[in-house]
Amino acid sequence: MAGFNTAVTGLKAATTDLDVTGNNIANSSTVGFKASRTEFGDIYTTAVVGAGSSNVPGSGVTVTDIAQDFSGGTVEFTNNNLDLAINGGGFFQLDDGQGGKSYSRAGAFELDKDGFVVSKTGEYLQGYQLDEAGNRLPIDNLAVTERESPPKATEEMALAINIDSRADASQLLPAYNKDEPGSYTYSTTMEAVDSLGNSNTIKYNFVEQRPVKEVHTFDVSGAGNYTISGVTVADTDFTAGQISAVKLDELKAADPRIFNVTTDTTAAPNTVSVIFSSDSTQYGDLIASNGTAALTNEVVSEITAAEQHTFDFSAAGFGPGYAGATTVEFEISGVQFSFDASTADITAEDVANEIIAKRTAIIDANPNVDSITYDSTNNQLLVTYKPEAGDVTDDNLDLVFLSGTNAFAGTPAAVTNVIGPDATVDGDDSFEGTYRMYAYLNQDTILTIGKQPDPGSGLNLPEVGAILIKxxxxxxxxxxxxxxxxxxxxxxPSITVEGADPANGATTIDLSLDNSTQFASDSIVKQSTQDGYSKGDLVGISFGSTGEMIASFSNGQNQALGIVAIATFENQSGLQPAGDTQWVESLSSGQAIVNPPGTGLNGTLRSAALEQSNVDLSEQLVKLIEAQRNFQANSKTLETLNTVTQAILQI
Structure with a gap:
């Protein structure tokens, strides 16, 4: 009877099914394991063409395949960064060190004594090496090749600050001193690392320009022609002590800091005074000579940047004794004044006091006016403007007669700009929003930060000293x-800081002040970064989602050492199991296609995670019952056929 063979094939198939199911259950906790299932096919006896009948019984069952289920398992997170899981398709490529390649989803890796990343069975994890520029090199064994991070000197800094615009520069001490906080507006300190990895500090001081102008006065007695910043100046260039506009323009072109030049030849010694604009560096060098030697007896002083206009009342007055004047009316900026001089003389001081009594109304009509005072000694009415008003026109406060006789000296005296009884100078608002910026290494050594040489100095390279920030x-x-x-x-524009690396004088720092502001709020640091770091030791390895193997060092630096390679196959079901949750390629699977994670069909990488077995234990237990039932049923077939055979033998 053919039924005996049929039953035997059923027993064999059921046994194989039991074996496969038992193997799945046994590996339900194996990392990276892929469950298998038993696939069956029926058996029919073949016949010669044209012979026999289609009504033939089958010859049993055969196991056509033990197919693997490559669906992903549950990803569980661990505390080991060398535990890797593929979130998607693909396999880790492993090398046994003798040219043999295998593929696995089990990502429990570790470092061997030589720093190579290896599996638990000692195979080397494959990946792309990287050159110094980060370009991928051919696939090789991934290894931790860097055990320390060398120091890097600071080469770039970014500093963004806000300086409170409400700070009053006029309250600063006149002489700047880095050790005197009252002489600068704001200060902040940043770390800088030198070429040997030593940590240093760079202190930046910001000094708001005070509303004053600097005056350099030289004795030019007997000098004849002399030079200022390389420009020849003669007595004929001055009229009433004021230099000609043409010569002043020439001087400003030679030295942009110059605001004005005046001379005094009425007393000994004869002097020439060079006035710097309010935003010029305090006490800057000025080159002046008589053509062969430097001019001597230089006096450096300061004058206010505020402009003063004076009305000369020294010969003013009216009344019965003044050409019969009776009533005099005039106005200043729309504010009217009236004097009855029919019975008594009106003195200059009377007029000035009346004007001062109404100064509030005059100031309200002229917001740039700061104060109005009377100098009784010189019989002068002084109108002082706010420094930020800059250069105010001479007719800004016209005194206009409405009626009566003009009894002032000449016309209402030509308005002049008075600083002291004899000197005259225009107002200057160039100081507004201007700061001198200094830099010091370790609170002590002043650094070169790009200050251009003073005109006429003959130098070409930047000098030590402050630069202007506006x-x-x-x-x-x-x-x-x-x-x-x-x-x-x-x-x-960036600022080049020199001399901040004591270990290497050639090092320069590129300082950016981008996003710095001057708002009416507290002075603060909004951003402070620098790219230097000290020497560091290896503290750990981690992996990015796209496969980068990153070494982390104790100095906070990270370095990419390689990229994990992920292999895919045209037919992954054709892979041959090789044990230890590994597979090898076969003719059916085709050759491996290797790419970094996250490209093509490759999944991304998860560090500190392991892919668990994809075995569904409850499903496998049900299959176990089914396989047991099939085995028992085939055993019953043998038992029945045996009974039938015994019955025949007893006939």
Whole structure:
């Protein structure tokens, strides 16, 4: 009877099913394990063509395949960064060190004594090596090749601050001193690392320009022609002590700091005074000579940047004794004044006091006016403007007669700009929003930060000293850095800091002040970064989602050492199991296609995670019952056939 063979094939198939199911259950906790299932096919006896009948019984069952289920297992997170899981398709490629390649989903890796990343069975994890520029090299064994991170000197700094625009520069001490906080507006300190990894500090001091102008006065007695910043100046260039506009323009072209030049030849010694603009560096060097030797007896002083206009009342007055004047009316900026001089003389001081009594109304009509005072000694009415008003026109406060006789000396005296009884100078608002910026290494050594040589010095390289930082008085944003204009929306010019690396004098730092402002709020640091770091030791390895193997060092630096390779196959079901949750390629699977994670069909990588077995234990237990039932049923077939055979033998 053919039924005996049929039953035997059923028993064999059921036994194989039991074996496969039992193996799945046994590996339900194996990392990276993929469950298998038994696939069956029926058996029919073949016949010669044209012979026999289609009504033939089958010959049993056969196991056509033990197919693997490559669906992903549950990913569980661990505390080991060398535990890797593939979130998607693909396999880790492993090398046994003798040219044999295998593939696995089990990502429990570790470092061997030589720093190579290996599996639990000692195979080397494959990946792309990286050159110094980060370019991928051919696939090889991944290894931790860097055990320490060498120091890097600071080469770039970014400092963004807000300086309170409400700070009053006039309250600063006149002489700047880095050790005297009252002489600068704001200060902040940043770390800088030298070429040997030593940590240093760079202190930046910001000194708001005070509303004063600097005056350099030289004795030019007997000098004849002399030079200022290389420009020849003669007595004939002055009229009433004021230099000609043409010569002043020539001097400003030679030295942009110059605001005005005056001379005094009425007393000995004869002097020439060079007035710097309010935003010039305090006590800057000025080159002046008589052609062969430097001029001597230089006096450096300061004058206010505020403009003063004076009305000369020294010969003023009216009344019965003044050409019969009776009633005099005049106005200043719309504020009217009237005097009845029919019975008594009106003195200059009477007029001045009346004007001062109404100074509030005059100031309200002229917001740029700061004060109105009377100098009784010199019979002068002084109108002082706010420094930020800059150069005010001479007719800003016209005195207009409405009626009566003009009894003032000449006309209402030509308005002049008076600083002291004899000197005259225009107002200057160039100081607004202007700061001198200094830099010091370790609180002590002043650094070169790009200060251009003073005109006429003959130097070409930047000098040690302060540079000018300017903010727009309109919106508080950066307007100028060290002479370079900052255009809104454009790249902010950087500052080159020299001498901040004691170990290597050739090191320079590129300092950016982008996003610095001058708003009416507290002075604060908004951003402070630098790219230097000290020497560091290896503290750990981690992996990115796209496969980068990152070494972390104790100095906070990270370095990419390689990229994990992920292999895919045209037919992954054709892979041959090799044990230890590994597979090898076969003719059916095709050759491995290797790429970094996250590209093509490759999944991404998860560090500190392991993919668990994809075995569903409850499902396998049900299959176990089914396989047991099939085995028992085939055993019953044998038993029945045996009974039938015995019955035949007893006939």
């Amino acid at each position: 903010y727009s008085p309109n919106d508080g944003t950066l307007a100028e850095i060290n002479g370079q204009t900052v255009t809104p929306g454009s790249v902010v």
